[in-house]
Amino acid sequence: MHITRLIAFGCSAAAVALTAGSVQAQEQMQIKIGTEGAYPPFNYITADGELQGFDIDIARALCEEMNAECEFITQDWDGIIPALQAGRFDAIIASMSITEDRKEQVDFTEKYYNTPPAIVVPNDSNITGVTTEDLAGKVIGAQGSTTHFNYAEATYTDSEVRGYPTAEEYKLDMENGRLDAVIDDIIVLQEWLDSDNGACCKVVDTVTPIEEIYGEGIGIAVRQGEDELREKFNEAIQAIRENGTYQEINDKYFSFDVYGG
Incomplete structure (x- = not known):
C-alpha cells in the first residue's frame, strides 16, 4: 500500500510537471525577426556566417525578457518593410528610424537607441x-x-x-x-x-x-494593428534598460550610452 501510494504520488507529480511544461511551451511566443545583416556594428554577418551586432544582441535580450523563441531572417534593406507586410517576419530590428513616412506603413515601438x-x-x-x-x-x-x-x-x-x-x-x-x-x-x-x-x-x-x-530615434517596426506585440516589445525595452542588460550590451560595442536623450 505504501509503495502503491508512492508510485501514485510520483506519477501524479510527473503528470503535473508534464502539464505545466506543456502549458509553458504553449505560452512561449514564436517571433520571426527581420534584419539586414549588412550594417556593422549594428547588424552584420561574420566571415563564418554568424549574424551579430548591437541590434542582434538587443533583439535576443528582448526575446529572452519576453520568454519568446526568436528566429532571425536577413532581408535586403530596400525590401524590408514590404517583407514585413507580407508576413515573412513579425518585426524589424535593423536600426530603422521612426519617421512619419514609415508610420504610414508600419507601427513602431519606443526607441531603443538614438545616435547622430x-x-x-x-x-x-x-x-x-x-x-x-x-x-x-x-x-x-x-x-x-x-x-x-x-x-x-x-x-x-x-x-x-x-x-x-x-x-x-x-x-x-x-x-x-x-x-x-x-x-x-x-x-x-x-x-x-x-x-x-x-x-x-x-x-x-x-x-x-x-x-x-530623422524622426524620434531607432525603433522596432511591426505590422500595423499588431498592438499586443508592439507593447510586449515596449515593456521588454523598459525592462532591459532597468535591469542592466541594455547597459551590458551597450558597453560591449560602444564607449558611451547610445540610447540618447
Whole structure:
C-alpha cells in the first residue's frame, strides 16, 4: 500500500510537471525577426556566417525578457518593410528610424537607441564643414531608402547625391576615390574608419538631425494593428534598460550610452 501510494504520488507529480511544461511551451511566443545583416556594428554577418551586432544582441535580450523563441531572417534593406507586410517576419530590428513616412506603413515601438549622423570625407579633402554650402558641387554617397539619403537629398541641393543598396557599397566607392563625401550614422562611419579599409578617410563633423526626416530615434517596426506585440516589445525595452542588460550590451560595442536623450 505504501509503495502503491508512492508510485501514485510520483506519477501524479510527473503528470503535473508534464502539464505545466506543456502549458509553458504553449505560452512561449514564436517571433520571426527581420534584419539586414549588412550594417556593422549594428547588424552584420561574420566571415563564418554568424549574424551579430548591437541590434542582434538587443533583439535576443528582448526575446529572452519576453520568454519568446526568436528566429532571425536577413532581408535586403530596400525590401524590408514590404517583407514585413507580407508576413515573412513579425518585426524589424535593423536600426530603422521612426519617421512619419514609415508610420504610414508600419507601427513602431519606443526607441531603443538614438545616435547622430555624420559626414566623412577623404583625408586630403578640402571640405571643412557639413552645410549645404560646404558640400556644394560635391558627390555625396549614402545608403538608399534611408533617412541619411533623404536628408542628403533635401539638404545638399547643390550636390549630386548617389544612393547605394548597402553601406558597404558606398564605402567601396569612397575608398576608390569615386565620392567626395558620405553620410551615415556616426557609429557606423567610425567603425569603418577604425578598420583597415577606413584609413582613407576622416569625419568632418556630426550633422544636427532634422526630426521631420530623422524622426524620434531607432525603433522596432511591426505590422500595423499588431498592438499586443508592439507593447510586449515596449515593456521588454523598459525592462532591459532597468535591469542592466541594455547597459551590458551597450558597453560591449560602444564607449558611451547610445540610447540618447
